[in-house]
Amino acid sequence: MRVHFHGAAGEVTGSMHLVEAAGKRILLDCGLVQGSPEADARNFAPFPFDPADIDALILSHGHIDHVGRVPRLTLSGFNGPIYAQAATVDLLPIMLMDSASLQENDAERSNRKRKPGQPKALPLYTREDVRGALSQLRPLPYAARTELFPGIEVAFRDAGHILGSSIVELWADGRKLVFSGDLGMRNAPILRDPVQIAEADLLLLESTYGNRNHRExxxxxxxxxxxxxxxxxxxxxxxxxxxxxxxxxxxxxxxxxxxxxxxxxxxxxxxxxxxxxxxxxxxxxxxxxxxxxxxxxxxxxxxxxxxxxxxxxxxxxxxxxxxxxxxxxxxxxxxxxxxxxxxxxxxxxxxxxxxxxxxxxxxxxxxxxxxxxxxxxxxxxxxxxxxxxxxxxxxxxxxSAHADQHGLLDWYAGFSTPPPVALVHGEDLAREALAGEIHEAHGVQAVLARPGMQLEV
The missing domain is CATH 3.40.50.10890 (Rossmann fold)
Known part of the structure:
Protein backbone atom coordinates (compact mmCIF):
# COMPACT_ATOMS: atom_id res chain seq x y z
CA MET A 1 0.00 0.00 0.00
CA ARG A 2 1.31 3.43 -0.98
CA VAL A 3 -0.10 6.87 -0.11
CA HIS A 4 0.43 9.96 -2.30
CA PHE A 5 -0.33 13.34 -0.72
CA HIS A 6 -1.88 15.91 -3.04
CA GLY A 7 -3.90 18.33 -0.90
CA ALA A 8 -4.29 19.68 2.65
CA ALA A 9 -0.62 18.85 3.08
CA GLY A 10 0.69 21.99 4.79
CA GLU A 11 -2.66 23.83 4.68
CA VAL A 12 -6.21 23.30 5.93
CA THR A 13 -8.16 23.15 2.67
CA GLY A 14 -8.08 21.05 -0.49
CA SER A 15 -8.03 17.64 1.22
CA MET A 16 -6.91 14.95 -1.26
CA HIS A 17 -4.81 11.80 -0.78
CA LEU A 18 -4.31 8.95 -3.25
CA VAL A 19 -3.90 5.35 -2.09
CA GLU A 20 -2.48 2.61 -4.35
CA ALA A 21 -3.25 -0.89 -3.10
CA ALA A 22 -4.17 -4.33 -4.44
CA GLY A 23 -3.84 -3.06 -8.00
CA LYS A 24 -6.36 -0.25 -7.44
CA ARG A 25 -6.14 3.52 -7.02
CA ILE A 26 -8.43 4.98 -4.36
CA LEU A 27 -8.77 8.70 -3.67
CA LEU A 28 -9.48 9.94 -0.14
CA ASP A 29 -11.39 13.24 -0.37
CA CYS A 30 -11.40 15.72 -3.23
CA GLY A 31 -11.73 19.11 -1.59
CA LEU A 32 -11.79 22.70 -2.74
CA VAL A 33 -8.75 24.89 -2.06
CA GLN A 34 -9.97 28.02 -0.27
CA GLY A 35 -8.65 31.29 1.06
CA SER A 36 -7.57 33.63 -1.72
CA PRO A 37 -7.79 34.36 -5.47
CA GLU A 38 -4.57 32.37 -5.86
CA ALA A 39 -6.19 29.43 -4.07
CA ASP A 40 -9.21 29.70 -6.34
CA ALA A 41 -6.94 29.49 -9.37
CA ARG A 42 -5.39 26.27 -8.07
CA ASN A 43 -8.78 24.57 -8.28
CA PHE A 44 -8.67 25.01 -12.07
CA ALA A 45 -5.24 23.35 -12.39
CA PRO A 46 -5.14 19.81 -13.78
CA PHE A 47 -5.18 17.07 -11.18
CA PRO A 48 -1.71 15.65 -10.40
CA PHE A 49 -2.93 12.23 -11.59
CA ASP A 50 -5.22 10.99 -14.34
CA PRO A 51 -8.78 11.03 -12.89
CA ALA A 52 -9.78 8.32 -15.35
CA ASP A 53 -7.35 5.96 -13.60
CA ILE A 54 -9.01 6.40 -10.18
CA ASP A 55 -11.06 3.32 -9.28
CA ALA A 56 -13.03 4.77 -6.33
CA LEU A 57 -13.40 7.92 -4.27
CA ILE A 58 -13.97 7.88 -0.50
CA LEU A 59 -15.26 11.04 1.20
CA SER A 60 -14.68 11.64 4.90
CA HIS A 61 -17.46 14.24 5.28
CA GLY A 62 -19.46 16.94 3.54
CA HIS A 63 -17.48 20.14 4.15
CA ILE A 64 -16.54 21.80 0.89
CA ASP A 65 -12.79 21.71 1.58
CA HIS A 66 -13.15 17.91 1.50
CA VAL A 67 -15.69 17.46 -1.34
CA GLY A 68 -15.69 20.68 -3.37
CA ARG A 69 -13.73 19.41 -6.37
CA VAL A 70 -15.70 16.19 -6.83
CA PRO A 71 -17.64 17.50 -9.87
CA ARG A 72 -14.35 18.69 -11.37
CA LEU A 73 -12.96 15.17 -10.89
CA THR A 74 -15.88 13.54 -12.70
CA LEU A 75 -15.66 16.14 -15.47
CA SER A 76 -12.00 15.19 -15.89
CA GLY A 77 -12.74 11.51 -16.46
CA PHE A 78 -13.42 9.82 -13.12
CA ASN A 79 -16.44 7.53 -13.45
CA GLY A 80 -16.07 5.18 -10.49
CA PRO A 81 -18.14 4.86 -7.32
CA ILE A 82 -18.08 7.57 -4.64
CA TYR A 83 -18.45 6.16 -1.12
CA ALA A 84 -19.59 8.23 1.86
CA GLN A 85 -21.54 7.76 5.09
CA ALA A 86 -25.30 7.89 4.48
CA ALA A 87 -25.85 11.31 6.15
CA THR A 88 -22.95 12.73 4.11
CA VAL A 89 -24.65 11.45 0.96
CA ASP A 90 -27.77 13.39 2.03
CA LEU A 91 -25.72 16.57 2.53
CA LEU A 92 -23.70 16.43 -0.69
CA PRO A 93 -26.42 17.59 -3.12
CA ILE A 94 -26.93 20.68 -0.95
CA MET A 95 -23.23 21.46 -0.57
CA LEU A 96 -22.24 20.86 -4.17
CA MET A 97 -25.24 22.60 -5.74
CA ASP A 98 -24.51 25.65 -3.62
CA SER A 99 -20.86 25.54 -4.63
CA ALA A 100 -21.80 25.25 -8.30
CA SER A 101 -24.19 28.18 -8.00
CA LEU A 102 -21.41 30.31 -6.50
CA GLN A 103 -19.05 29.23 -9.29
CA GLU A 104 -21.61 30.15 -11.95
CA ASN A 105 -22.37 33.50 -10.33
CA ASP A 106 -18.67 34.37 -10.00
CA ALA A 107 -18.11 33.58 -13.67
CA GLU A 108 -21.14 35.65 -14.69
CA ARG A 109 -19.96 38.58 -12.56
CA SER A 110 -16.47 38.40 -14.10
CA ASN A 111 -17.87 38.30 -17.60
CA ARG A 112 -19.95 41.43 -16.98
CA LYS A 113 -16.72 43.27 -16.18
CA ARG A 114 -14.74 41.61 -18.98
CA LYS A 115 -12.85 43.97 -21.25
CA PRO A 116 -12.61 43.47 -25.01
CA GLY A 117 -10.06 40.82 -25.84
CA GLN A 118 -10.12 39.19 -22.40
CA PRO A 119 -11.00 35.48 -22.33
CA LYS A 120 -14.45 34.53 -21.12
CA ALA A 121 -14.57 33.33 -17.49
CA LEU A 122 -15.87 29.80 -16.96
CA PRO A 123 -17.16 28.25 -13.73
CA LEU A 124 -15.13 25.47 -12.13
CA TYR A 125 -18.24 23.37 -12.68
CA THR A 126 -21.98 23.88 -13.15
CA ARG A 127 -25.09 22.55 -11.43
CA GLU A 128 -25.53 20.14 -14.33
CA ASP A 129 -22.02 18.82 -13.66
CA VAL A 130 -22.99 18.27 -10.03
CA ARG A 131 -25.99 16.17 -11.05
CA GLY A 132 -23.67 13.88 -12.98
CA ALA A 133 -21.33 13.47 -10.02
CA LEU A 134 -24.19 12.73 -7.61
CA SER A 135 -25.24 9.74 -9.69
CA GLN A 136 -21.99 8.03 -8.65
CA LEU A 137 -22.68 8.23 -4.89
CA ARG A 138 -22.84 5.03 -2.85
CA PRO A 139 -24.00 5.45 0.80
CA LEU A 140 -22.53 3.30 3.56
CA PRO A 141 -23.56 3.10 7.24
CA TYR A 142 -21.22 3.51 10.15
CA ALA A 143 -19.27 0.46 11.38
CA ALA A 144 -20.02 -1.88 8.44
CA ARG A 145 -16.84 -3.36 6.94
CA THR A 146 -17.46 -3.31 3.19
CA GLU A 147 -15.49 -4.87 0.34
CA LEU A 148 -14.82 -2.26 -2.35
CA PHE A 149 -12.75 -4.55 -4.57
CA PRO A 150 -11.21 -7.99 -4.05
CA GLY A 151 -8.64 -7.51 -1.30
CA ILE A 152 -9.76 -3.97 -0.34
CA GLU A 153 -12.22 -3.23 2.47
CA VAL A 154 -13.40 -0.01 4.09
CA ALA A 155 -15.31 0.98 7.22
CA PHE A 156 -16.58 4.35 8.40
CA ARG A 157 -16.51 5.31 12.09
CA ASP A 158 -18.15 8.36 13.62
CA ALA A 159 -15.66 11.27 13.71
CA GLY A 160 -17.95 13.58 15.73
CA HIS A 161 -17.09 16.59 13.53
CA ILE A 162 -20.29 17.24 11.59
CA LEU A 163 -23.28 15.09 10.73
CA GLY A 164 -22.01 12.05 8.81
CA SER A 165 -18.33 12.82 9.38
CA SER A 166 -16.19 9.71 9.27
CA ILE A 167 -12.89 8.24 10.30
CA VAL A 168 -11.94 5.99 7.39
CA GLU A 169 -10.44 2.54 7.98
CA LEU A 170 -8.97 0.97 4.83
CA TRP A 171 -7.60 -2.58 4.67
CA ALA A 172 -5.52 -3.80 1.72
CA ASP A 173 -2.32 -5.75 1.01
CA GLY A 174 -2.37 -7.09 4.56
CA ARG A 175 -2.07 -3.56 5.94
CA LYS A 176 -4.44 -1.07 7.51
CA LEU A 177 -4.57 2.66 6.81
CA VAL A 178 -6.61 4.99 9.04
CA PHE A 179 -7.58 8.46 7.83
CA SER A 180 -8.95 10.60 10.64
CA GLY A 181 -10.83 12.98 8.35
CA ASP A 182 -11.68 15.92 10.62
CA LEU A 183 -12.08 14.92 14.27
CA GLY A 184 -14.60 16.61 16.54
CA MET A 185 -14.30 17.58 20.18
CA ARG A 186 -15.30 15.16 22.91
CA ASN A 187 -18.45 16.16 24.81
CA ALA A 188 -19.49 18.57 22.06
CA PRO A 189 -23.25 19.11 21.70
CA ILE A 190 -25.50 17.34 19.20
CA LEU A 191 -23.03 14.75 17.88
CA ARG A 192 -21.49 11.71 19.50
CA ASP A 193 -17.81 11.60 20.46
CA PRO A 194 -15.22 10.45 17.90
CA VAL A 195 -14.89 6.66 17.87
CA GLN A 196 -11.56 5.38 19.16
CA ILE A 197 -9.60 3.21 16.74
CA ALA A 198 -7.38 0.47 18.19
CA GLU A 199 -4.93 -0.38 15.41
CA ALA A 200 -3.32 1.09 12.30
CA ASP A 201 -0.20 0.56 10.22
CA LEU A 202 -0.31 4.22 9.18
CA LEU A 203 -2.47 7.08 10.44
CA LEU A 204 -3.26 10.21 8.44
CA LEU A 205 -4.15 12.64 11.23
CA GLU A 206 -5.67 16.09 10.87
CA SER A 207 -3.84 18.87 12.74
CA THR A 208 -5.95 22.00 12.28
CA TYR A 209 -5.54 22.99 15.95
CA GLY A 210 -2.35 21.06 16.60
CA ASN A 211 -0.75 24.02 18.37
CA ARG A 212 -3.58 25.29 20.55
CA ASN A 213 -6.29 24.28 22.96
CA HIS A 214 -9.83 25.58 22.99
CA ARG A 215 -11.43 27.22 25.95
CA GLU A 216 -13.72 25.04 28.00
CA SER A 400 -14.86 24.77 17.06
CA ALA A 401 -15.91 21.59 15.30
CA HIS A 402 -12.27 20.43 15.36
CA ALA A 403 -10.48 18.66 18.18
CA ASP A 404 -7.80 20.83 19.78
CA GLN A 405 -4.26 19.72 20.61
CA HIS A 406 -5.35 17.90 23.77
CA GLY A 407 -8.18 16.20 21.89
CA LEU A 408 -5.91 15.05 19.06
CA LEU A 409 -3.30 13.74 21.49
CA ASP A 410 -5.90 11.92 23.59
CA TRP A 411 -7.38 10.28 20.50
CA TYR A 412 -3.93 9.23 19.25
CA ALA A 413 -3.09 7.81 22.68
CA GLY A 414 -6.09 5.49 22.38
CA PHE A 415 -4.36 3.23 19.84
CA SER A 416 -3.16 -0.01 21.43
CA THR A 417 0.26 0.62 19.84
CA PRO A 418 1.06 4.17 18.64
CA PRO A 419 1.09 3.91 14.85
CA PRO A 420 3.32 5.81 12.41
CA VAL A 421 1.55 9.09 11.67
CA ALA A 422 1.49 11.62 8.84
CA LEU A 423 0.03 15.00 9.77
CA VAL A 424 -2.35 16.54 7.24
CA HIS A 425 -4.96 19.32 7.19
CA GLY A 426 -2.94 21.82 9.19
CA GLU A 427 -0.65 24.80 8.74
CA ASP A 428 3.01 24.18 9.55
CA LEU A 429 3.08 25.88 12.95
CA ALA A 430 0.21 23.68 14.09
CA ARG A 431 1.72 20.51 12.64
CA GLU A 432 5.18 21.13 14.07
CA ALA A 433 3.75 21.66 17.55
CA LEU A 434 1.63 18.50 17.36
CA ALA A 435 4.54 16.48 15.97
CA GLY A 436 6.69 17.57 18.90
CA GLU A 437 4.04 16.55 21.43
CA ILE A 438 3.55 13.15 19.76
CA HIS A 439 7.31 12.49 19.76
CA GLU A 440 7.71 13.51 23.38
CA ALA A 441 4.77 11.40 24.59
CA HIS A 442 5.12 8.32 22.36
CA GLY A 443 8.55 8.37 20.72
CA VAL A 444 6.95 8.47 17.27
CA GLN A 445 8.44 10.88 14.73
CA ALA A 446 5.43 12.26 12.84
CA VAL A 447 5.78 13.02 9.15
CA LEU A 448 4.64 16.44 7.92
CA ALA A 449 2.98 15.56 4.63
CA ARG A 450 3.85 17.70 1.61
CA PRO A 451 2.24 17.80 -1.85
CA GLY A 452 3.84 15.09 -3.99
CA MET A 453 5.20 13.14 -1.01
CA GLN A 454 4.74 9.35 -0.98
CA LEU A 455 4.68 6.96 1.96
CA GLU A 456 4.75 3.16 1.96
CA VAL A 457 2.44 1.44 4.42
Missing amino acids: RDETVRELGEIFDAAWREGGNVLIPAFAVGRTQELLYWFARHWNDWDMSRWRIFLDSPMASKVVQVYDRHHALFDAEAREVWRGTPNPFRLPNLRVTETAEESMAINRIHGGAIIIAGNGMASGGRILHHMRQCLPKRQTRMVFVGFQAEGTIGRRLVDGARWVRIHGHDVRVNAHRHTVGGL
Missing part, protein backbone atom coordinates in the same frame (compact mmCIF):
# COMPACT_ATOMS: atom_id res chain seq x y z
CA ARG A 217 -17.07 24.84 26.25
CA ASP A 218 -18.94 26.04 29.34
CA GLU A 219 -16.75 29.18 29.42
CA THR A 220 -17.31 29.72 25.71
CA VAL A 221 -21.08 29.41 26.00
CA ARG A 222 -21.05 31.84 28.91
CA GLU A 223 -19.00 34.25 26.78
CA LEU A 224 -21.57 34.01 24.00
CA GLY A 225 -24.31 35.03 26.41
CA GLU A 226 -22.20 38.00 27.57
CA ILE A 227 -21.59 39.09 23.97
CA PHE A 228 -25.31 39.04 23.22
CA ASP A 229 -26.10 40.96 26.38
CA ALA A 230 -23.47 43.66 25.61
CA ALA A 231 -24.68 43.96 22.01
CA TRP A 232 -28.27 44.41 23.20
CA ARG A 233 -27.28 47.15 25.66
CA GLU A 234 -25.31 48.98 22.96
CA GLY A 235 -28.11 48.67 20.43
CA GLY A 236 -26.08 46.90 17.76
CA ASN A 237 -26.35 43.81 15.59
CA VAL A 238 -24.37 40.60 16.02
CA LEU A 239 -22.81 39.11 12.88
CA ILE A 240 -21.78 35.46 12.94
CA PRO A 241 -20.15 33.96 9.84
CA ALA A 242 -20.85 30.24 10.05
CA PHE A 243 -20.70 27.33 7.67
CA ALA A 244 -24.07 25.84 6.84
CA VAL A 245 -23.09 22.47 8.29
CA GLY A 246 -21.93 22.22 11.89
CA ARG A 247 -21.56 25.62 13.57
CA THR A 248 -24.97 26.88 12.42
CA GLN A 249 -26.76 23.93 14.01
CA GLU A 250 -24.74 24.22 17.22
CA LEU A 251 -25.50 27.93 17.55
CA LEU A 252 -29.23 27.26 17.24
CA TYR A 253 -28.86 24.47 19.78
CA TRP A 254 -27.34 26.88 22.34
CA PHE A 255 -30.01 29.49 21.60
CA ALA A 256 -32.64 26.92 22.55
CA ARG A 257 -30.74 25.64 25.61
CA HIS A 258 -30.32 29.20 26.96
CA TRP A 259 -33.59 30.61 25.70
CA ASN A 260 -34.59 32.06 29.05
CA ASP A 261 -31.29 32.99 30.72
CA TRP A 262 -30.01 34.74 27.57
CA ASP A 263 -33.44 36.34 27.02
CA MET A 264 -33.29 35.20 23.39
CA SER A 265 -36.92 36.13 22.70
CA ARG A 266 -35.94 39.83 22.54
CA TRP A 267 -33.78 39.30 19.45
CA ARG A 268 -34.65 39.03 15.78
CA ILE A 269 -32.65 35.99 14.66
CA PHE A 270 -31.84 35.54 10.98
CA LEU A 271 -30.45 32.43 9.36
CA ASP A 272 -29.42 34.09 6.12
CA SER A 273 -28.55 30.98 4.17
CA PRO A 274 -30.86 28.98 1.92
CA MET A 275 -28.31 26.17 2.09
CA ALA A 276 -28.35 26.12 5.90
CA SER A 277 -32.13 25.76 5.92
CA LYS A 278 -31.82 22.66 3.71
CA VAL A 279 -29.07 21.29 5.94
CA VAL A 280 -31.36 21.70 8.95
CA GLN A 281 -33.82 19.36 7.25
CA VAL A 282 -31.07 16.74 6.84
CA TYR A 283 -30.20 17.03 10.54
CA ASP A 284 -33.89 16.55 11.32
CA ARG A 285 -33.82 13.24 9.41
CA HIS A 286 -30.80 11.87 11.26
CA HIS A 287 -31.64 12.14 14.96
CA ALA A 288 -30.23 8.63 15.40
CA LEU A 289 -26.75 10.12 15.01
CA PHE A 290 -27.29 12.65 17.82
CA ASP A 291 -26.08 12.12 21.36
CA ALA A 292 -28.64 11.49 24.10
CA GLU A 293 -28.66 15.07 25.42
CA ALA A 294 -29.29 16.52 21.96
CA ARG A 295 -32.19 14.15 21.33
CA GLU A 296 -33.72 15.42 24.58
CA VAL A 297 -33.28 19.08 23.54
CA TRP A 298 -34.93 18.38 20.19
CA ARG A 299 -37.96 17.01 21.99
CA GLY A 300 -38.19 20.14 24.18
CA THR A 301 -39.49 23.67 23.69
CA PRO A 302 -38.34 25.63 21.85
CA ASN A 303 -36.94 23.30 19.24
CA PRO A 304 -33.55 24.64 18.06
CA PHE A 305 -34.62 24.62 14.42
CA ARG A 306 -38.04 26.17 15.10
CA LEU A 307 -37.30 29.10 17.39
CA PRO A 308 -40.32 31.45 17.36
CA ASN A 309 -38.18 34.47 16.38
CA LEU A 310 -36.00 32.65 13.86
CA ARG A 311 -36.40 33.71 10.25
CA VAL A 312 -34.74 31.83 7.43
CA THR A 313 -34.12 34.15 4.49
CA GLU A 314 -34.24 32.47 1.11
CA THR A 315 -34.09 35.23 -1.48
CA ALA A 316 -31.48 37.90 -2.13
CA GLU A 317 -34.14 40.54 -1.55
CA GLU A 318 -34.91 39.15 1.91
CA SER A 319 -31.20 39.11 2.69
CA MET A 320 -30.73 42.73 1.61
CA ALA A 321 -33.69 43.81 3.71
CA ILE A 322 -31.84 42.70 6.86
CA ASN A 323 -29.39 45.55 6.31
CA ARG A 324 -32.18 48.00 7.07
CA ILE A 325 -32.19 46.72 10.66
CA HIS A 326 -29.70 48.78 12.68
CA GLY A 327 -29.95 46.96 16.02
CA GLY A 328 -31.40 43.98 17.84
CA ALA A 329 -30.59 41.38 15.17
CA ILE A 330 -28.44 38.27 15.31
CA ILE A 331 -27.42 37.41 11.76
CA ILE A 332 -25.93 33.99 11.00
CA ALA A 333 -24.77 33.84 7.39
CA GLY A 334 -22.28 32.00 5.21
CA ASN A 335 -19.60 31.54 4.69
CA GLY A 336 -17.74 30.64 7.83
CA MET A 337 -14.42 32.23 6.84
CA ALA A 338 -16.03 35.39 5.44
CA SER A 339 -14.35 34.69 2.11
CA GLY A 340 -17.63 34.90 0.18
CA GLY A 341 -21.36 34.53 0.52
CA ARG A 342 -24.04 36.69 2.10
CA ILE A 343 -22.08 37.52 5.27
CA LEU A 344 -19.93 39.91 3.22
CA HIS A 345 -22.92 42.16 2.42
CA HIS A 346 -23.76 42.43 6.11
CA MET A 347 -20.13 43.06 7.04
CA ARG A 348 -19.85 45.87 4.53
CA GLN A 349 -22.82 47.58 6.19
CA CYS A 350 -22.05 46.81 9.83
CA LEU A 351 -18.26 46.67 10.30
CA PRO A 352 -17.88 50.48 10.40
CA LYS A 353 -20.36 50.70 13.32
CA ARG A 354 -18.85 50.56 16.81
CA GLN A 355 -21.96 48.92 18.27
CA THR A 356 -21.60 45.90 15.94
CA ARG A 357 -20.32 42.63 17.39
CA MET A 358 -18.51 40.32 14.96
CA VAL A 359 -18.29 36.78 16.34
CA PHE A 360 -16.03 34.11 14.81
CA VAL A 361 -16.92 30.56 15.85
CA GLY A 362 -14.62 28.51 13.61
CA PHE A 363 -11.18 28.30 12.03
CA GLN A 364 -10.20 31.18 9.73
CA ALA A 365 -7.80 30.07 6.98
CA GLU A 366 -4.82 32.10 5.85
CA GLY A 367 -5.78 34.63 3.16
CA THR A 368 -9.46 34.95 4.11
CA ILE A 369 -11.16 38.15 5.26
CA GLY A 370 -12.08 36.32 8.45
CA ARG A 371 -8.42 35.63 9.19
CA ARG A 372 -7.49 39.27 8.59
CA LEU A 373 -10.21 40.42 10.98
CA VAL A 374 -9.17 37.91 13.65
CA ASP A 375 -5.59 39.15 13.25
CA GLY A 376 -6.74 42.72 13.94
CA ALA A 377 -7.00 44.37 10.51
CA ARG A 378 -8.44 47.88 10.68
CA TRP A 379 -9.46 47.88 7.00
CA VAL A 380 -10.73 45.08 4.76
CA ARG A 381 -11.70 45.11 1.10
CA ILE A 382 -15.19 43.80 0.38
CA HIS A 383 -16.60 43.70 -3.15
CA GLY A 384 -14.00 46.20 -4.29
CA HIS A 385 -14.66 48.66 -1.46
CA ASP A 386 -12.33 49.47 1.44
CA VAL A 387 -14.30 49.05 4.67
CA ARG A 388 -13.22 50.52 7.99
CA VAL A 389 -13.44 48.06 10.89
CA ASN A 390 -14.81 49.68 14.04
CA ALA A 391 -16.86 46.70 15.18
CA HIS A 392 -15.99 44.66 18.27
CA ARG A 393 -14.41 41.33 17.30
CA HIS A 394 -14.75 38.10 19.27
CA THR A 395 -13.04 34.78 18.53
CA VAL A 396 -15.06 32.08 20.29
CA GLY A 397 -12.77 29.10 19.75
CA GLY A 398 -14.53 26.80 22.18
CA LEU A 399 -17.28 26.20 19.61
